Amino acid sequence: MARPLIGITTSDDKSQLSWFFDWFAVWRQGGQPLRLSPSRSFPVRLDGLIIGGGDDIHASLYGGDVVPDVRLDPARDRLELALLQQFIPRNCPVLGICRGAQMINVFFGGTLYGDIYISHEGLIPRRTVLPRKYVGICSGSRLRRILGVTWCRVNSLHHQAVQETGRGIAVVARDRHGLVQAIESLDHQFILGVQWHPEWLVWNRPQQRLIRALIRASSS
Structure with a gap:
């Protein structure tokens, strides 16, 4: 049986180590990883799509205020929006x-906090690939069914976060400060987003179930 083709968006300058973790997470669960970045040709066919981690999203795309001294990648913004525009109407699973x-x-159509350390006073900066943050998973959510747990401990590498949800988007996980940690679409079979990096949690069974769920949805 052929492996489903899973596109993974990255920046052009993503390190080989980080890409290896992306590649391995998908390959390990039975998918065929395909790197997508602004300088690479646009794919005609995908069975599944991962919009990966990276630099900040430009504030102009969600009506926010520009935060100084952050890394932006407008070409990648355009690529990812174009991919979503092309593949979501085809019911392509998206993580x-x-x-x-x-x-x-x-x-x-949702909005973001440009910097949670500005909008939420008292937050302690936390940037680590190790699972140090506790996240509660909402009952009845697709994410809860996939992970099979009511809470999990995850890593944290972000300073932007979901503020107002977009059309048909539900919040399905929050951290102890109430910040959104996962979302999913109520109108599509598999469109799900998590604020952490499951690809780095290679020994964490619930997080591997998340990648596996995408591959299985992409195989159907």
């Missing part, structure tokens, strides 16, 4: 990771 969850929300 958003960190920036990717935010981009899904923006695509459906």
Whole structure:
């Protein structure tokens, strides 16, 4: 049986180590990873799509205020919006990771906090690939059924976050500060975004179930 083709968006300058974790997460669960970045040709066919982590989304796309001294990648913004525009109407399964969850929300008309450490006073900056943050998963959600847990401990590498949800988007996980940690579409079979990086949690069974769920949805 052929492996489903899973596109994974990245920046042009993403490190080989980070790409390896993306590649391995998909390959391990039975998918065929395909790197997508602004300088690479646009795919005609995909069975599934991962909008990956990376630089900030430009504030002009969601009506926010520009935060100084952050890295932006407008070409990647355009690529990801074009991919979502092309493949969502085809019922292509989509998983958003960190920036990717935010981009899904923006695509459906939602907004973001440009910097949670400015909008939420008292937050302690936390940037680590290790699972140090506790997240509660909403009952009755697709994410809860996939992970099979009521809460999980995840990593944290972001300073943007979902603020107002877009059309048909539901919040399905929050951290202890009430910040959105996962979203999913109520109108599509598989459009889901998580604020953490499951590809780095290679020994965490619930997080591997998330990648596996995307591959299985892409195989049907």
